[in-house]
Amino acid sequence: MKRTVFIIGLGLIGGSIALAIKKEHDVHIRGFDISFEQAKVAMSLKVIDESVLSLQEGVEGADLIIFATPVLKTEQLLEELIQYNLKTGAIVTDVGSTKVRIVNKAKGLQQKNVTFIGGHPMAGSHKSGVEAARSHLFENAFYILTPGQGSDVRSVIQLQNWLKGTKAKFIELSPEQHDRLAGAISHFPHVIAASLVHQIAKIEGEDPLVSRLAAGGFRDITRIASASPAMWRDILLHNKDSLLDLLDSWTEEMQSVRNLIEQESADAIFTYFEQAKQFRDGLPARKKGAIPSFYDLFVDVPDHPGAISDVTGILAQHQISLTNIRILETREDIMGVLRLTFRTEDDRERAQIHLKQELYDTYVL
Numbered sequence: 001m002k003r004t005v006f007i008i009g010l011g012l013i014g015g016s017i018a019l020a021i022k023k024e025h026d027v028h029i030r031g032f033d034i035s036f037e038q039a040k041v042a043m044s045l046k047v048i049d050e051s052v053l054s055l056q057e058g059v060e061g062a063d064l065i066i067f068a069t070p071v072l073k074t075e076q077l078l079e080e081l082i083q084y085n086l087k088t089g090a091i092v093t094d095v096g097s098t099k100v101r102i103v104n105k106a107k108g109l110q111q112k113n114v115t116f117i118g119g120h121p122m123a124g125s126h127k128s129g130v131e132a133a134r135s136h137l138f139e140n141a142f143y144i145l146t147p148g149q150g151s152d153v154r155s156v157i158q159l160q161n162w163l164k165g166t167k168a169k170f171i172e173l174s175p176e177q178h179d180r181l182a183g184a185i186s187h188f189p190h191v192i193a194a195s196l197v198h199q200i201a202k203i204e205g206e207d208p209l210v211s212r213l214a215a216g217g218f219r220d221i222t223r224i225a226s227a228s229p230a231m232w233r234d235i236l237l238h239n240k241d242s243l244l245d246l247l248d249s250w251t252e253e254m255q256s257v258r259n260l261i262e263q264e265s266a267d268a269i270f271t272y273f274e275q276a277k278q279f280r281d282g283l284p285a286r287k288k289g290a291i292p293s294f295y296d297l298f299v300d301v302p303d304h305p306g307a308i309s310d311v312t313g314i315l316a317q318h319q320i321s322l323t324n325i326r327i328l329e330t331r332e333d334i335m336g337v338l339r340l341t342f343r344t345e346d347d348r349e350r351a352q353i354h355l356k357q358e359l360y361d362t363y364v365l
């Protein structure tokens, strides 16, 4: 008989985990979502095999239970879960972006002969919903697990086996260390991205041209501000202490930058940027999880129908794969600029050679 996996929350992450599990295991995947529409789409995309109408119905006989709901909801649902009959030996996990409060709440499951192991795949997107789910979303990313002190080692290995289709790199942390680090590299940057957008929105009130001019750099640094507000509201509320500490030290840092500018301390400003560049350039290059390594090539293209398909056609002809393509709007009305992103340096070099042969101007920044 097939084993049963029950996923609660059929959005970007729940859907991607379901697809990754299906890739490696012959299982029956049950899903529950508070939005009937999401559950329907998950069924039609074959992300799940069965849609159930309640948590109670879904946990019946499930071998693996995964919470993929916003973190405040996960806490509430864990409390509800404690009331139900669970299969002995079942593994319960979650994918939430915070860990301390969830792991504390899950302590109530200890009396139920199941093992709870907190989880957090450190990759995602600013997109939400099951339509955006992809089986390869977590490839090469870190997948943090926070097993409790008394957790059975075999259950941790079993969970990694269940999740091997994610092709993620598993790492174990305490919930406290997780929340401190995720606060610094993920949660706090999200606040900064949203605040930069608010700043531009305010300026737009005085001068509407500002949004039209907001190009490359601003868009790159604020991409994540387009993510789900409900998800991020919950994360901030859950990781309050880390975020308050980070905000305090950031405020201090901004004050010192302000002083440097006010005093026109050219050398100190240079050093500030130089040190940041050195640290950033020295970060380990990984495809996902932290700061990805990009092999970007910029191409001038005439503002003419067919120009983009001509460029992609040249790449296809030489079997060079792109991981991303973007039209930069900075030179609107004169000549467009395409930003092509490749998986490897070698692909970028080959693309540059072939595009130059076809008389395109290309450059690497």
Ligand SMILES: NC(=O)c1ccc[n+]([C@@H]2O[C@H](COP(=O)([O-])OP(=O)(O)OC[C@H]3O[C@@H](n4cnc5c(N)ncnc54)[C@H](O)[C@@H]3O)[C@@H](O)[C@H]2O)c1
Pocket: 008, 009, 010, 011, 012, 013, 014, 032, 033, 034, 035, 038, 068, 069, 070, 071, 073, 077, 095, 096, 097, 098, 120, 121, 122, 123, 124, 125, 126, 127, 128, 129, 130, 228, 231, 235
């Ligand atoms: N988006 C990311 O980049 C990312 C990455 C890693 C982890 N996470 C974590 O994954 C979780 C899910 O995020 P997502 O990006 O998939 O969000 P999402 O909005 O795409 O999906 C969440 C789903 O949960 C459903 N839901 C909400 N309340 C529910 C309830 N009470 N019962 C059942 N379903 C309910 C929603 O209808 C939605 O379909 C969050 O805890 C988030 O912190 C997100």
Ligand SMILES: O=C(O)C(=O)C[C@]1(C(=O)O)C=C[C@@H](O)C=C1
Pocket: 096, 097, 121, 122, 123, 124, 125, 126, 127, 185, 186, 187, 224, 227, 289
């Ligand atoms: O790539 C993005 O859009 C993300 O925001 C992904 C990201 C992150 O901050 O790195 C967001 C929240 C998750 O908990 C894990 C990953």
